[in-house]
Amino acid sequence: MTKEREADRSERGLDFIRLIVAEDQKSGKHPAPTTRFPPEPNGFLHIGHAKSICLNFGIAREYGGICHLRFDDTNPSKEEMEYVDSIKGDVQWLGFDWQEHLYFASDYFDRLYEFAEKLITINKAYVCDLSSEQIRQYRGTLTEPGTNSPCRDRAIEENLDLFRRMKDGEFPDGSRVLRAKIDMASPVILMRDPVLYRILRADHHRTGSRWCIYPMYDFTHCLSDMLENISHSLCTLEFQDNRSLYDWVLNSLETACHPRQIEFARLNMSYTVMSKRKLLQLVDEGYVEGWDDPRMLTISGLRRRGYTPGAIRNFCEQIGIGKKQSWIDISVLENSVREDLNETAPRVMGVLDPLKIIIDNYPEGQVEELEARNHPQKPELGTRTVPFSRELYIERADFMEDPPRKFFRLGPGREVRLRYGYLVTCVSIEKDEKTGEIKALHCTYDPESRGGNAPDGRKVKGTIHWVSAPHALCCRVNLYDRLFKVEHPEADKDIDFKQHINPDSRLRKENCMVEPSLAEAEPGTRVQFERQGYFNVDVSESQPGRPVFNRIVTLRDSWTRMKKK
Ligand code: ATP
Numbered sequence: 001m002t003k004e005r006e007a008d009r010s011e012r013g014l015d016f017i018r019l020i021v022a023e024d025q026k027s028g029k030h031p032a033p034t035t036r037f038p039p040e041p042n043g044f045l046h047i048g049h050a051k052s053i054c055l056n057f058g059i060a061r062e063y064g065g066i067c068h069l070r071f072d073d074t075n076p077s078k079e080e081m082e083y084v085d086s087i088k089g090d091v092q093w094l095g096f097d098w099q100e101h102l103y104f105a106s107d108y109f110d111r112l113y114e115f116a117e118k119l120i121t122i123n124k125a126y127v128c129d130l131s132s133e134q135i136r137q138y139r140g141t142l143t144e145p146g147t148n149s150p151c152r153d154r155a156i157e158e159n160l161d162l163f164r165r166m167k168d169g170e171f172p173d174g175s176r177v178l179r180a181k182i183d184m185a186s187p188v189i190l191m192r193d194p195v196l197y198r199i200l201r202a203d204h205h206r207t208g209s210r211w212c213i214y215p216m217y218d219f220t221h222c223l224s225d226m227l228e229n230i231s232h233s234l235c236t237l238e239f240q241d242n243r244s245l246y247d248w249v250l251n252s253l254e255t256a257c258h259p260r261q262i263e264f265a266r267l268n269m270s271y272t273v274m275s276k277r278k279l280l281q282l283v284d285e286g287y288v289e290g291w292d293d294p295r296m297l298t299i300s301g302l303r304r305r306g307y308t309p310g311a312i313r314n315f316c317e318q319i320g321i322g323k324k325q326s327w328i329d330i331s332v333l334e335n336s337v338r339e340d341l342n343e344t345a346p347r348v349m350g351v352l353d354p355l356k357i358i359i360d361n362y363p364e365g366q367v368e369e370l371e372a373r374n375h376p377q378k379p380e381l382g383t384r385t386v387p388f389s390r391e392l393y394i395e396r397a398d399f400m401e402d403p404p405r406k407f408f409r410l411g412p413g414r415e416v417r418l419r420y421g422y423l424v425t426c427v428s429i430e431k432d433e434k435t436g437e438i439k440a441l442h443c444t445y446d447p448e449s450r451g452g453n454a455p456d457g458r459k460v461k462g463t464i465h466w467v468s469a470p471h472a473l474c475c476r477v478n479l480y481d482r483l484f485k486v487e488h489p490e491a492d493k494d495i496d497f498k499q500h501i502n503p504d505s506r507l508r509k510e511n512c513m514v515e516p517s518l519a520e521a522e523p524g525t526r527v528q529f530e531r532q533g534y535f536n537v538d539v540s541e542s543q544p545g546r547p548v549f550n551r552i553v554t555l556r557d558s559w560t561r562m563k564k565k
Pocket residue numbers: 037038039040041047048049051052234235236265266267268274275276277
């Protein structure tokens with residue numbers, strides 16, 4: 001965190017969770033907090049998870065505690081090792097460290113089983129033979145209480161025997177469950193004898209075929225927190241009701257450690273979908289190239305796109321932690337990477353839509369090495385040289401055949417400044433005879449204007465970027481934009497969210513011309529193409545000496561402007 005940001009936070013005050021942590025520290029209840037980030041390894045992490053990671057690891061760092069990384073892997077059918085590895089990589093890339101505190105809920109299966117037996121022994125859990133459909137029917141509704149299961153009053157011994165036989169594989173999948181014995185009339189529906197264990201013959205990515213019964217989330221989560229001595233168990237608002245069950249399990253088992261569950265509002269963001277289930281659909285159905293497609297708001301997608309970890313952390317800090325559901329506009333995220341790269345990204349010149357210009361009065365064969373600043377406001381970032389010659393490329397959009405008065409770029413008879421170079425005037429246009437397409441421009445230059453100013457002091461308003469044609473590196477540029485063209489792709493239940501995909505979210509441009517200094521740029525390198533935006537060298541598509549660039553973000557936010565119009 002920078003000094004200003006730190007000061008900014010103390011001015012704004014702490015969020016409500018940090019207030020609790022600080023208070024617990026002061027009172028000595030928890031001199032150092034222990035938090036955890038508990039992902040289910042059933043997909044890649046997305047920007048919503050980043051909020052939770054920054055919160056949990058951030059609190060541990062700020063208050064001298066530790067944050068565990070715990071895989072909540074109790075659902076064998078959907079979980080895979082590939083996801084475990086990607087999640088670890090993403091957390092590290094974001095700049096956080098769990099040290100030796102890497103855990104798997106599946107490591108607790110034996111302990112959880114013992115706790116389940118203990119609940120049975122104290123008459124707080126029973127084996128139920130109702131089908132899942134019947135359990136649903138017996139549960140009642142918000143306005144009507146549920147009905148007791150006919151199995152609810154089984155003797156403790158019979159329950160123990162049945163539960164052991166469930167574990168030993170004597171019963172088919174789905175034929176029996178273990179349920180908590182709480183209250184079928186509870187106003188919190190989740191408390192109406194929730195299921196704690198189910199029979200499921202599925203291979204688990206870590207325990208293989210050792211178990212054929214698996215604990216449910218609500219039973220696993222609180223006990224895992226307890227076993228790890230978590231002080232503050234932070235989760236999103238949907239889990240508010242689950243807190244009753246969280247506390248019931250720990251109270252019933254009279255555990256020495258009883259972590260405090262605190263809920264905060266999840267991150268919702270416009271122009272995107274966030275749930276892993278939907279992201280998986282985009283991947284599986286080929287709408288994107290994979291979990292790390294640069295248009296996906298997964299951590300790996302953002303990384304490949306060129307986002308910096310700092311930009312994501314600043315974003316998470318900026319949106320804050322609260323209790324109210326809210327929507328964050330995606331432009332806030334885009335702005336944070338823009339701000340970050342504005343500070344750090346070296347400037348270079350790249351022409352995305354090249355138009356050749358020939359400087360008729362420039363000596364043929366002559367090449368000048370012009371000095372260019374790497375960052376206009378930061379001399380410490382140094383300079384480089386760019387070759388200037390008789391034939392150059394400029395951006396097609398920087399020329400108009402019939403320009404309005406306020407077009408301060410190139411037009412017939414008009415003069416413009418070539419960045420770091422000379423003043424040039426367009427004298428004629430070369431067109432394709434058949435199509436009428438402009439093929440090249442002929443210009444003259446003022447030899448006295450090297451560096452960009454005329455000795456006679458005449459004013460030239462426009463400055464455009466360019467690349468020397470014989471020296472240019474020809475490459476592909478991927479112009480990425482938002483994946484969805486509407487603000488809330490999931491708003492209408494009758495319309496599949498995939499129908500809102502922005503067909504222009506990826507524009508592949510071949511034959512872009514960039515300055516030769518970029519030939520050896522390492523994959524991952526971030527630059528600003530002057531007047532265009534921030535780009536990075538793609539890690540998958542680039543080849544040695546042949547970089548492919550991804551647009552990270554444009555220089556200005558054109559979506560918000562468009563919306564205002
Ligand atoms: P999804 O709903 O996207 O499938 P999930 O909640 O099932 O995500 P988990 O792997 O269970 O994903 O999440 C790990 C942690 O990340 C949880 O503590 C969860 O609360 C948190 N988390 C997930 N999505 C968000 C979000 N949008 N904003 C803040 N925290 C989130």
